[in-house]
Amino acid sequence: VTNVEIKSLPSMFENCAVLKLTGELDLHSAEKFKAAAEELIDWLNSRGKPPILMVDVSDMTFIDSSGLGAFLGRYRSLRLKNGELVLIAPRPQVANTFELAGLSRVLRVYENIDEAFLLLKGEQVL
Amino acid sequence: MTATAVMDKLRRNLEKRDLDNYLFVQASAKAENIAVLRVLAASFAATLDFTLPEIDELKGAISEAVTNVVVHAYPEIKEQGLVSITAGIKDGSVLFVVSDDGIGIDDIDRARDPSYTSKPGEHMGLGFAFMESFMDEVHVESTPSRGTSVYLLKSPAGAGERTGREGAGKPAGH
Numbered sequence: 001v002t003n004v005e006i007k008s009l010p011s012m013f014e015n016c017a018v019l020k021l022t023g024e025l026d027l028h029s030a031e032k033f034k035a036a037a038e039e040l041i042d043w044l045n046s047r048g049k050p051p052i053l054m055v056d057v058s059d060m061t062f063i064d065s066s067g068l069g070a071f072l073g074r075y076r077s078l079r080l081k082n083g084e085l086v087l088i089a090p091r092p093q094v095a096n097t098f099e100l101a102g103l104s105r106v107l108r109v110y111e112n113i114d115e116a117f118l119l120l121k122g123e124q125v126l
Numbered sequence: 127m128t129a130t131a132v133m134d135k136l137r138r139n140l141e142k143r144d145l146d147n148y149l150f151v152q153a154s155a156k157a158e159n160i161a162v163l164r165v166l167a168a169s170f171a172a173t174l175d176f177t178l179p180e181i182d183e184l185k186g187a188i189s190e191a192v193t194n195v196v197v198h199a200y201p202e203i204k205e206q207g208l209v210s211i212t213a214g215i216k217d218g219s220v221l222f223v224v225s226d227d228g229i230g231i232d233d234i235d236r237a238r239d240p241s242y243t244s245k246p247g248e249h250m251g252l253g254f255a256f257m258e259s260f261m262d263e264v265h266v267e268s269t270p271s272r273g274t275s276v277y278l279l280k281s282p283a284g285a286g287e288r289t290g291r292e293g294a295g296k297p298a299g300h
């Protein structure tokens with residue numbers, strides 16, 4: 001698979017949306033991710049509480065600096081509303097690339113969606 | 127031998143076509159071809175004894191080099207420019223040359239600086255930093271309005287140890 005598939009997953013919290021990315025994220029496939037994420041962020045922004053976007057990357061097999069740029073752009077739009085961008089279950093290659101760019105220091109990274117829900121709820125972010 | 131010396135040797139081998147294996151591919155400098163080229167390059171390199179993480183690094187470096195061509199090389203050309211990859215394998219190392227006939231790079235040192243991007247916004251300026259991190263050696267040659275060639279060298283990290291332990295020319299056991 002050399003392209004990215006995007007799926008919205010149900011969330012049990014009204015200020016939170018979950019996107020699942022499958023495949024490889026580069027300059028080409030990042031356009032689809034940006035469009036889908038911005039649509040969800042617009043919807044979350046209408047909900048009142050600071051928006052949380054979770055991106056399940058457990059089946060993302062590759063990311064380059066263009067893919068990271070797409071995450072950085074979404075991080076910035078969420079932070080404008082005091083929101084959070086949450087990365088779920090990155091594989092080692094993907095986690096390493098986020099690490100190299102210093103992005104793992106600004107994004108929240110969790111091992112699975114349940115853990116993310118639990119910890120963010122504990123912080124009263126959700 | 128240092129990575130720089132291996133790079134120089136492979137560049138001479140490539141010029142003379144004195145190689146164990148050779149690849150040349152040319153494609154439109156379009157975003158959808160970035161995946162095509164990194165997968166092809168990784169498959170070519172996988173004929174050597176690279177580990178899977180090393181192949182991922184190679185894919186990453188090729189993706190960055192080709193992305194630079196797609197984003198920067200042909201800003202004023204309405205019809206699509208071309209990107210080519212020439213690759214050679216010799217004595218267990220692989221050299222990739224990612225080339226274009228585009229506008230060239232005015233200041234190569236500035237382009238390689240990780241804090242610099244000519245297109246602020248969502249371009250992070252990390253392309254060369256990633257290439258340097260993923261490969262053993264990176265060399266850039268560019269002539270304004272003639273084009274740019276990026277040379278990327280990689281050897282399997284465990285090749286020396288395995289050769290020493292198991293005898294030259296024998297593949298590592300799996």
